[in-house]
Amino acid sequence: MKKNKRYQRLAIGCLICLTFMFGATITVDQTSSSINTITLGITAASTGDTVYVKSGTYIEQAAISKQITLLGDGSGSTIITNGSYVLKVTTSGVIVKGFTFLSMGDHSVYLSDASTF
Numbered sequence: 001m002k003k004n005k006r007y008q009r010l011a012i013g014c015l016i017c018l019t020f021m022f023g024a025t026i027t028v029d030q031t032s033s034s035i036n037t038i039t040l041g042i043t044a045a046s047t048g049d050t051v052y053v054k055s056g057t058y059i060e061q062a063a064i065s066k067q068i069t070l071l072g073d074g075s076g077s078t079i080i081t082n083g084s085y086v087l088k089v090t091t092s093g094v095i096v097k098g099f100t101f102l103s104m105g106d107h108s109v110y111l112s113d114a115s116t117f
Contacts, residue, residue, distance in 0.1 A: 023048035023069075030056045038062040038080065042070070053078055053099070063088040064096075072098030085109065 026049060028041040035041050039062050041051040050069040055077035062080065064070065064087070072078030075098055080086040084105035087096070090112045101108035 023050055025050045025052055028053040028058075030054070030058070038070070042066075042068065057081060061086060061088070063090065064094050065090045067091060067093035069095040070097075070099075071095075074098050075100050088112070 024046070026035060026041045026044050028035050028038055028051060030036050035044060037060055038051070038053055038058050039060055041053065042062060042064055045051050045066070045068045047067045050071055053070070053072045055073040057079045059081055061082050061084070062070075070087075078098055079100045079102060081102040082104075084103060085107055086101050086103050087099075087109045088111075089096070089109070096109075
């Protein structure tokens with residue numbers, strides 16, 4: 001059992017390393033003057049990149065239409081909120097981790113033509 005967990009951790013570590021090796025990392029920070037919204041981070045990203053979002057509450061609607069990784073600082077500390085949907089994904093191959101989504105609409109996350117999420 002321990003051996004399987006060790007291999008699982010190794011595989012996850014390799015995937016994370018490959019993501020960083022083959023794509024750039026764009027950092028979203030509310031205190032930054034350049035990329036201070038998730039939407040700006042997604043716009044700056046290219047296919048294969050990682051958009052790393054520092055902790056905070058982001059009031060916006062973000063849309064992803066390219067294969068990227070959207071990585072929050074942690075689901076307890078990185079929050080996206082808005083009146084309707086907060087994240088719209090319109091392609092497959094998108095990875096989203098480390099967020100809390102708060103929405104007043106029917107759905108916080110909207111998937112269209114996305115085969116994986």
